[in-house]
Amino acid sequence: MSDEAIDNPGLRIGTAPDSWGVWHADDPVQVPWERFLDEVVEAGYEWIELGPYGYLPTDPHRLEDELGKRGLKLSAGTVFTGFHKGEEQWQRAWDQALAVAGLASKLGAEHLVVIPDLWRSDVTGENLEPRTLTDEQWTKLAAGHDRLGKALLEEFGMKQQFHSHADSHVGTTREVLRFLDETDPRYTNLCLDTGHFAYYGGDNVKLIEDRPERIGYLHLKQVDPTLLFDVLKNDTSFVDAVADGIMIEPPNGIPELGPVIEAVAKIDPDIFAIVEQDMYGCDVDRPFPIAKRTREHIFGCTHLARIS
Known part of the structure; x- marks a missing residue:
């Protein structure tokens, strides 16, 4: 635990390109990366995630300069995996890790x-494979993530934080608990995304209290509980649900963020809490005021939050 965390036991609150509608490395509808970084600072954050690899500069020296002149720091990068599909998925995952972890670790992340592959496309909304895994696929999934987590620690000194996700094979409470039961806490723990866990009715605070040793990272997000029932009843794809506004600006959704932050702060105040609000396809002028209001809401609903 850092000296700063001892002095201020609140979690470090950051943000991510996702809160600016960024899902892809290069997409003309997205906010340009320079504007994203400038608005992050103006909104009052110091910590960010890398976002999709290639959105921010991939040269470590240039990225360090761009972040440094704005007083920003990097908490994490992101990769995508499909270990349940078979052994051939290892190389795909490791190639991503070499690029993303290689860059992020150089900047101190x-x-x-x-994030596991989705059974339904997050581009077209079409079904790609069955919604549930066989026992054999669960075994492959767990083994692949433990192998990846071990390699990340040994090669980069980085910790793997698994992100359960809507339209993925690990989304419900029972699925998340099975994933934890079948993986090794030395190598695989959770990036608990509060919105995605609530998407399938998960109780975030209960999970935190029941499995405190497996919470390694947080994504702070709220889901619209009224719209959610329509999404589930009508079997709406996640990409279409996002377009309809399923992830909503706090405090208008669930779960309440204050109790989540306070429950995790009891575990370890060095855990990151990164604000996300899936808004892919939004107008480029929309994210900034939401990001600013969200930070103000978080700091107004709990004393266990800090910027740096």
Whole structure:
């Protein structure tokens, strides 16, 4: 635990390109990366995630300069995996890790957020594979993540934080608990995304209290509980649900962020809490005021939050 965390036991609150509608490395509808960095500072944050690899500069010296002149720091990068599909998925995952962890670790980031492949496309909304895994696929999934987590620690000194996700095979409470039961806490823990966990009815605070040793990282997000029932009833794809506004500006959704932050701060105040609000496809002028209001809301609903 850092000296700063001892003096201020609140979690470090950051943000990410996702809160600016960024899902892809290069997409003309997205906010340009320079504007994203400038608005992050203006909104009052110091910590950010890398976002999709290639959105921010990939040269470590240039990225260090761009962040440094704005007083920004990097908490994590992100990769995507499909270990349940078979052994051939290892090389795909490791190639991403070499690029993303290689860059992020040079800028001091100690976490790699790992998102599993979705069974339904986040581009077209079409079904790609069955919604549930066989026992054999669960075994492959767990083994692949433990192998990746071990390699990340040994090669980069980085910790793997697994991100359960809507339209993925690990989303419900039972699925998340099974994933934790079948993986090794030395190598695989959770990036608990509060919105995605609530998407399938998960109780974030209960999970934190029941499995405190497995919470390694937080994504702060709220889901619209009224719209959610329509999404689930009508089997709406996640990409279409996002377009409809399923992830909503706090404090208008669930879960309440204050109790989540306070529950995690009891575990370890060095855990990051990164604000996200899935808004892909939004107008470029929309994210900034939401990001600013969200930070103000978080600091108004709990004393266990800090900027740096």
